Amino acid sequence: MPSGAPTIRLAALLLIILPHGVSLNAQERGYLDATQVKIRQRQREPATGTSGGVFNGYTEGQMPPPQPLTLSLKISGLDEMVRGEAFDYQVQVRNASDRPIEIPWDLNPANIEPADPRTSYQYQTAAIWLNAKIGDNRAVTLEGTILLFGTPSIASTMVKLHPGEWVRIKAKGHALSLNPNNPWPPPDLASKQAEGTLEATLILYTHSFSSAAAGNSHEDSRMTSGQISSDKLTIRFSF
Amino acid sequence: MKIALPIVTLERIAHTLPRMPNKEKPAPLNSKGAAPRCHPRPIAEVVCYSSAPTSRKNISAPPATPVPLWYDPISVIITSFEDDGVFAWYPCENQYDDVSTAFYNGWSSGAPSVVTVDYYGTHNGVAVGSTTSQTYGVLQSNNVHLMCPTHGFTPSGTVNVAKLSCTPTSVARGGSVTCSVSGAPTGATFSGWKFTDSNSNTVTSSQTNSSWPGTMVMGGTVSVQVSASGSNPTTLTASVTVTARTNFAFTAVSPTLEPNNSSPSSSCTLSVPSPPVAGGLLGQTCLNVALSVNDAVVNDSGPNQGYHYVTSVSSSYQGTPTAYYYVISPDLSNTSSAFYQAQTGTYNAQTNPNGYISGANLLSDTIRHESGTLNSHYQNYVTVQNNPTNNLGVVAEAETGPPSQSTPDFEAKMNSDFTTATNSIKAGTNAEPCGSSYVGYDATCTFQGYVNFNF
Numbered sequence: 001m002p003s004g005a006p007t008i009r010l011a012a013l014l015l016i017i018l019p020h021g022v023s024l025n026a027q028e029r030g031y032l033d034a035t036q037v038k039i040r041q042r043q044r045e046p047a048t049g050t051s052g053g054v055f056n057g058y059t060e061g062q063m064p065p066p067q068p069l070t071l072s073l074k075i076s077g078l079d080e081m082v083r084g085e086a087f088d089y090q091v092q093v094r095n096a097s098d099r100p101i102e103i104p105w106d107l108n109p110a111n112i113e114p115a116d117p118r119t120s121y122q123y124q125t126a127a128i129w130l131n132a133k134i135g136d137n138r139a140v141t142l143e144g145t146i147l148l149f150g151t152p153s154i155a156s157t158m159v160k161l162h163p164g165e166w167v168r169i170k171a172k173g174h175a176l177s178l179n180p181n182n183p184w185p186p187p188d189l190a191s192k193q194a195e196g197t198l199e200a201t202l203i204l205y206t207h208s209f210s211s212a213a214a215g216n217s218h219e220d221s222r223m224t225s226g227q228i229s230s231d232k233l234t235i236r237f238s239f
Numbered sequence: 240m241k242i243a244l245p246i247v248t249l250e251r252i253a254h255t256l257p258r259m260p261n262k263e264k265p266a267p268l269n270s271k272g273a274a275p276r277c278h279p280r281p282i283a284e285v286v287c288y289s290s291a292p293t294s295r296k297n298i299s300a301p302p303a304t305p306v307p308l309w310y311d312p313i314s315v316i317i318t319s320f321e322d323d324g325v326f327a328w329y330p331c332e333n334q335y336d337d338v339s340t341a342f343y344n345g346w347s348s349g350a351p352s353v354v355t356v357d358y359y360g361t362h363n364g365v366a367v368g369s370t371t372s373q374t375y376g377v378l379q380s381n382n383v384h385l386m387c388p389t390h391g392f393t394p395s396g397t398v399n400v401a402k403l404s405c406t407p408t409s410v411a412r413g414g415s416v417t418c419s420v421s422g423a424p425t426g427a428t429f430s431g432w433k434f435t436d437s438n439s440n441t442v443t444s445s446q447t448n449s450s451w452p453g454t455m456v457m458g459g460t461v462s463v464q465v466s467a468s469g470s471n472p473t474t475l476t477a478s479v480t481v482t483a484r485t486n487f488a489f490t491a492v493s494p495t496l497e498p499n500n501s502s503p504s505s506s507c508t509l510s511v512p513s514p515p516v517a518g519g520l521l522g523q524t525c526l527n528v529a530l531s532v533n534d535a536v537v538n539d540s541g542p543n544q545g546y547h548y549v550t551s552v553s554s555s556y557q558g559t560p561t562a563y564y565y566v567i568s569p570d571l572s573n574t575s576s577a578f579y580q581a582q583t584g585t586y587n588a589q590t591n592p593n594g595y596i597s598g599a600n601l602l603s604d605t606i607r608h609e610s611g612t613l614n615s616h617y618q619n620y621v622t623v624q625n626n627p628t629n630n631l632g633v634v635a636e637a638e639t640g641p642p643s644q645s646t647p648d649f650e651a652k653m654n655s656d657f658t659t660a661t662n663s664i665k666a667g668t669n670a671e672p673c674g675s676s677y678v679g680y681d682a683t684c685t686f687q688g689y690v691n692f693n694f
Binding site: 006042043045046047048049050051052053054055059060062073109125127129131139140141145149178179180181184198203205207215219221222223227 | 252438462503504506507508509520522523524525526527528529530531532534535536538552553557558559609616628637638645646647648650651652653654655656657658659661662663669
């Protein structure tokens with residue numbers, strides 16, 4: 001049959017290509033482009049909240065304990081960051097432990113909210129933010145925080161990373177302070193240009209939303225991981 | 240024949256139309272319920288005008304003020320117009336007549352920066368405030384109102400330019416403020432209440448009251464549109480300052496001595512080698528930074544409706560307090576130990592600069608290095624945590640989020656700030672006293688000799 005030859009050739013080609021393709025992506029479990037997503041918020045936000053945690057203690061002479069996840073930051077083609085400028089960045093979250101880890105994997109909080117407003121529920125978040133720092137000045141968190149939502153009861157909102165596996169997220173940042181109380185550039189900076197660093201930080205949380213009548217809902221949030229920081233990128237900042 | 244005008248009050252009455260500047264003559268008055276009854280006056284042209292009050296007060300006895308202004312006080316809205324004029328007592332009819340034309344070209348303002356007055360007595364609000372205006376005119380001797388020769392009058396009155404004010408103008412975060420319009424003309428309507436913060440976040444309200452009260456957690460500008468007598472709306476603004484609450488700052492905790500090889504908290508394990516070894520620690524500190532935050536969303540339909548803010552903070556989390564722990568080598572604390580006894584105190588800066596520190600000095604220096612109030616990790620901690628930019632209580636107090644922010648977004652922003660502040664505290668505490676991890680310095684950072692590990 002004339003049609004058999006191309007089929008055989010295609011199968012042979014796939015045998016050659018597929019192992020390479022599989023090996024290239026075998027350890028990447030997912031990719032999210034947050035720059036292309038319009039976030040859908042929950043219908044019901046809590047009226048009050050409780051949050052907190054024990055922030056990494058400092059012990060003299062001891063290295064901080066290794067974290068099960070590692071974070072790496074990439075900003076392509078950007079050596080200089082002008083104040084107010086928008087930029088795309090990418091973070092990779094990798095399982096550096098020897099056991100599987102599930103992390104939240106949905107950009108839309110609406111997807112973890114039960115339809116019934118009387119239902120109390122739990123969910124997890126992964127918060128990733130960018131800190132810019134110049135010299136000995138205080139670090140400033142820039143606009144462009146990534147928030148991932150997930151709940152084990154909705155499988156599509158979580159991703160399981162086996163040891164060595166990773167996910168990537170692309171997001172948009174702005175060279176502006178996330179908190180108006182923290183000035184950017186640092187107030188004592190005299191120069192219009194300064195070399196500094198940019199670092200991504202990841203912290204995981206769990207949240208418990210308690211529904212209540214008359215809009216008196218409450219949400220309790222607690223940290224479930226230590227602070228996981230990426231390597232620092234050297235960036236020239238302009239103001 | 241003399242025709243009596245309608246009886247009017249001298250109190251504030253809404254004008255029908257603002258008088259246009261520089262016009263030649265006011266339009267005739269259309270009085271309520273009756274055709275205009277205007278008549279030539281001995282003093283001037285016509286006694287009734289479009290902007291004059293539509294009735295007048297009938298008084299049985301001669302008044303104390305024979306030549307009063309139409310309005311005293313007169314209320315004016317910024318950038319809007321209000322007319323004023325002059326009455327004169329007409330004893331024959333025991334009532335007032337309008338003699339405004341005799342006072343044209345005599346008007347003046349006590350404060351043109353607050354209100355200006357034109358030829359006709361039209362007041363134009365310039366800025367919020369209060370002042371006076373007056374006019375001058377001559378009522379002629381043949382004026383039927385006066386049985387005397389020509390006489391000049393200078394009626395004057397108060398001018399209040401309508402303003403929006405928020406009381407108090409400054410409030411501690413979480414306090415209540417009421418923003419109200421005062422001095423508005425009777426019948427004025429209020430719409431378009433809006434709050435705008437310094438980042439252009441806005442809150443709007445559809446309510447139509449003359450005031451807008453509410454809890455304030457973020458300062459900014461409140462505005463409202465005021466319309467009087469169908470005139471174009473005028474926007475009034477007022478600013479509100481929100482100050483930090485004063486009871487949120489965390490106090491530095493005291494140092495707590497712990498036994499060696501102990502874990503006073505899940506994130507703090509204190510362990511120094513015993514017996515001591517060269518290059519090993521003789522003392523160790525662990526800082527445990529804990530924080531609990533309660534936050535809420537303003538929900539009172541006021542200017543800060545929907546804003547997130549922190550209602551209270553605590554320097555502990557689920558039973559784990561913020562704590563500063565330290566440990567001292569048990570061999571150093573024990574004055575009978577071989578290690579302690581090996582510290583012979585032979586050091587002398589001049590005669591024996593390679594000598595050993597004394598046991599007493601090494602013990603006191605190590606305690607000071609970890610927990611003293613001078614040149615110590617503890618002092619570093621106190622200094623850095625008392626800095627308001629690092630103090631977690633102060634940082635938490637200032638946390639706010641606009642209505643557009645979801646609770647997870649708000650809490651993520653808070654946590655990034657807490658992490659930054661905590662990192663600063665940790666880095667500051669970590670700095671080595673006297674610029675060295677070596678503990679054999681006194682409180683003035685004077686070297687006191689070497690440690691003898693050969694014992």
